[in-house]
Amino acid sequence: MVKTEKCRIIENKKVGPDFYRLKIIAPLIAIKARPGQFVHIRCSGPAGILLRRPFSIHKINNANVSAYQRINVSAQKQGWIEIFYKTVGKGTEALARKKPGEIINVIGPLGNGFSIPRKINSAILVAGGMGVAPLLLLAEELQKSNCKLQKLNLNPSSSIQHPGSRIIVLIGAKTKKELLCENEFKNLGCTVKVSTDDGSKGYKGLVTGLLENVVRRTSYVIRKNKRSTVYACGPKAMLREVSRIAAKHKIPCQVSLEEDMACGIGACYGCPVNTKQGYKLVCKDGPVFNAGEIV
Amino acid sequence: MKLTTHHSPLTTDLSVNIAGIKMKNPVMCGSGTFAFGEEYAEFFDLKEMGAIVTKTITLKPRKGNPPPRIKETYSGMLNCIGLQNPGTEAFIRDKMPVLRKPGIPIIVSIGGETEQEYTDITRELKGVRGVSGIELNISCPNLHPHLSPLPSRERKEKERLRMFAQDEKAAAGVVRRVRRITRLPLIVKLSPNVTDIKIIARAVERAGADAVSLINTPLGMAINLEKRTPCLSNTTGGLSGPAIKPIALRMVREVYNTVRIPIIGMGGIMDARDALEFMVCGAKAVAVGTANFVNPRAIPEIIDGIRKYMVENRIKKIGLLVGSLKAK
Numbered sequence: 001m002v003k004t005e006k007c008r009i010i011e012n013k014k015v016g017p018d019f020y021r022l023k024i025i026a027p028l029i030a031i032k033a034r035p036g037q038f039v040h041i042r043c044s045g046p047a048g049i050l051l052r053r054p055f056s057i058h059k060i061n062n063a064n065v066s067a068y069q070r071i072n073v074s075a076q077k078q079g080w081i082e083i084f085y086k087t088v089g090k091g092t093e094a095l096a097r098k099k100p101g102e103i104i105n106v107i108g109p110l111g112n113g114f115s116i117p118r119k120i121n122s123a124i125l126v127a128g129g130m131g132v133a134p135l136l137l138l139a140e141e142l143q144k145s146n147c148k149l150q151k152l153n154l155n156p157s158s159s160i161q162h163p164g165s166r167i168i169v170l171i172g173a174k175t176k177k178e179l180l181c182e183n184e185f186k187n188l189g190c191t192v193k194v195s196t197d198d199g200s201k202g203y204k205g206l207v208t209g210l211l212e213n214v215v216r217r218t219s220y221v222i223r224k225n226k227r228s229t230v231y232a233c234g235p236k237a238m239l240r241e242v243s244r245i246a247a248k249h250k251i252p253c254q255v256s257l258e259e260d261m262a263c264g265i266g267a268c269y270g271c272p273v274n275t276k277q278g279y280k281l282v283c284k285d286g287p288v289f290n291a292g293e294i295v
Numbered sequence: 296m297k298l299t300t301h302h303s304p305l306t307t308d309l310s311v312n313i314a315g316i317k318m319k320n321p322v323m324c325g326s327g328t329f330a331f332g333e334e335y336a337e338f339f340d341l342k343e344m345g346a347i348v349t350k351t352i353t354l355k356p357r358k359g360n361p362p363p364r365i366k367e368t369y370s371g372m373l374n375c376i377g378l379q380n381p382g383t384e385a386f387i388r389d390k391m392p393v394l395r396k397p398g399i400p401i402i403v404s405i406g407g408e409t410e411q412e413y414t415d416i417t418r419e420l421k422g423v424r425g426v427s428g429i430e431l432n433i434s435c436p437n438l439h440p441h442l443s444p445l446p447s448r449e450r451k452e453k454e455r456l457r458m459f460a461q462d463e464k465a466a467a468g469v470v471r472r473v474r475r476i477t478r479l480p481l482i483v484k485l486s487p488n489v490t491d492i493k494i495i496a497r498a499v500e501r502a503g504a505d506a507v508s509l510i511n512t513p514l515g516m517a518i519n520l521e522k523r524t525p526c527l528s529n530t531t532g533g534l535s536g537p538a539i540k541p542i543a544l545r546m547v548r549e550v551y552n553t554v555r556i557p558i559i560g561m562g563g564i565m566d567a568r569d570a571l572e573f574m575v576c577g578a579k580a581v582a583v584g585t586a587n588f589v590n591p592r593a594i595p596e597i598i599d600g601i602r603k604y605m606v607e608n609r610i611k612k613i614g615l616l617v618g619s620l621k622a623k
């Protein structure tokens with residue numbers, strides 16, 4: 001019974017043409033959240049927009065974990081989360097007007113996040129546009145699991161030299177200006193490749209073209225171990241193509257889906273996705289699904 | 296110590312009795328906005344509710360409509376869920392055991408395309424432990440495709456299957472048949488998509504309904520101008536939320552002036568004041584729908600708000616408020 005929080009805004013910063021980062025104090029959400037889960041936010045008061053809006057959890061800072069034990073007690077209670085959003089309509093625009101210090105009502109963490117297979121040793125993350133949002137937290141988590149593996153796997157003849165090279169991040173956008181989070185992923189130690197539709201930076205074309213290239217070149221690593229996973233978040237058409245490529249190369253693939261939501265918790269049946277077992281709910285059964293399930 | 300009786304919550308009586316269903320307060324959930332309760336149990340103790348009304352179940356499982364199923368509109372939302380539900384058998388097997396846990400009255404909402412389907416479900420529910428009453432949803436606006444360019448034969452077929460609640464004879468017919476085979480309290484859910492709701496209310500009362508609940512959603516539409524398509528997969532959908540409250544209040548008042556059986560009022564209730572307005576208009580109990588999506592703790596907060604209002608206004612029994620609207 002701890003899923004609703006009244007959260008104080010620490011920061012709500014414009015970081016690009018229509019892009020914002022919102023950091024809120026949410027210790028109860030921060031402590032439970034897993035990569036791929038989302039929060040459901042009331043973007044304005046009772047007289048404004050009626051329904052909440054869903055946003056992926058982009059970053060977490062859990063002041064409670066042992067690594068932070070030296071922080072004073074009050075700071076420990078100040079666990080925060082960050083969301084990364086683009087203004088596309090009334091709700092996100094209302095959110096963008098919120099100032100630090102204001103309180104917003106948040107439910108979360110909701111949904112089932114990405115699953116990280118226990119024996120995973122490499123991953124390809126594919127982000128289209130805002131799709132970077134949940135993938136950054138995932139990369140962080142993968143990095144942790146990777147570190148553990150690294151300790152067990154100090155074999156110098158290992159084909160992988162860098163711990164970071166085990167996580168390849170492919171980011172696609174229309175233009176250079178809309179490429180998001182490149183540095184954040186690099187700072188985590190991931191190998192980052194980008195694509196733009198107009199060729200203003202990186203590979204010219206769709207991120208799925210880039211994926212095709214990367215998979216073709218690295219698949220000997222992946223096939224040898226069968227311990228890789230493709231994780232993707234972005235527009236529907238992109239996810240369909242990513243799923244196809246992954247299936248072709250027999251790499252397990254998880255996709256994070258979007259659907260307009262009302263309740264966000266599985267009570268209204270408003271957010272179905274057609275799967276091999278019939279309709280499932282994006283908010284409750286997802287938003288992350290195994291690509292093979294989706295029809 | 297001096298006893299200030301009128302200020303003590305102990306003397307504030309929120310309990311109501313709807314056709315034999317004893318509720319400790321007049322607040323329940325609107326069918327279809329609360330699924331089968333499990334999701335909301337994470338936000339509050341369901342024991343606090345007056346009663347729980349299930350998502351409408353049909354005889355066989357229903358897949359529901361394809362996405363998109365919802366679209367927000369000004370102060371409201373459209374939905375065309377299409378009665379997605381696991382079917383009666385799976386409901387009894389999988390959902391009833393969970394629903395029984397909080398120990399509050401359970402009202403099972405049932406729907407169908409034919410009279411036979413309603414009576415078949417009612418028979419299956421017979422003897423199922425914990426069922427306190429049946430709500431006949433004869434007003435779901437999303438069972439049939441509206442306005443969509445179907446091939447003509449199929450279209451005629453579908454149009455024959457009109458909404459029961461839009462025709463006094465059809466409404467009375469289904470109520471009479473279900474009445475004959477059950478002693479459970481029978482609530483009939485009415486549609487606002489009619490010329491005169493009083494006629495339908497009177498017809499179902501005569502046919503043996505123990506209570507009416509209103510309103511289900513008025514039909515609406517939303518357009519994607521860029522694509523020049525409807526926003527919803529089913530073209531039309533039911534409108535809910537604060538946008539429909541004035542219509543709902545008016546209809547509750549009209550029905551209150553027409554029938555003797557109790558009314559469960561709903562449509563855009565967001566807080567305790569909204570709920571109290573419905574009661575003043577004549578609703579003996581209220582249902583909270585869309586508000587649950589916005590605030591998952593809406594129901595307990597509304598119950599607290601009603602109690603507070605009663606204490607502040609020295610109202611000892613909630614029944615005293617019902618229908619207390621004064622002439623202007």
Ligand SMILES: Cc1cc2nc3c(=O)[nH]c(=O)nc-3n(C[C@H](O)[C@H](O)[C@H](O)COP(=O)(O)OP(=O)(O)OC[C@H]3O[C@@H](n4cnc5c(N)ncnc54)[C@H](O)[C@@H]3O)c2cc1C
Nearest residue numbers: 053054055056084085086088089090091092133258259287
């Ligand atoms: C699980 C989940 C996680 C999400 N995470 C993020 C995130 O981290 N960052 C982010 O910026 N956005 C995210 N979204 C999308 C975000 O919820 C929508 O952009 C937001 O609801 C739009 O609200 P609005 O009122 O501003 O726009 P509206 O006025 O509702 O719509 C404006 C335009 O946006 C489109 N739109 C509306 N809702 C969605 C949606 N759910 N998905 C795609 N397009 C939509 C509409 O079709 C319309 O063209 C996520 C969505 C889901 C379901």
Ligand SMILES: Cc1cc2nc3c(=O)[nH]c(=O)nc-3n(C[C@H](O)[C@H](O)[C@H](O)COP(=O)(O)O)c2cc1C
Nearest residue numbers: 325326327351374432510511535536562563584585
């Ligand atoms: C998503 C959604 C699903 C609904 N499903 C049902 C249903 O299955 N059966 C039913 O009788 N009413 C259904 N309703 C109607 C509500 O029970 C209620 O009558 C209506 O929404 C008005 O109340 P509100 O404005 O408080 O939501 C549904 C409403 C919504 C928003």
Ligand code: FES
Nearest residue numbers: 262264266269283
């Ligand atoms: S948004 Fe209500 S079920 Fe998913």
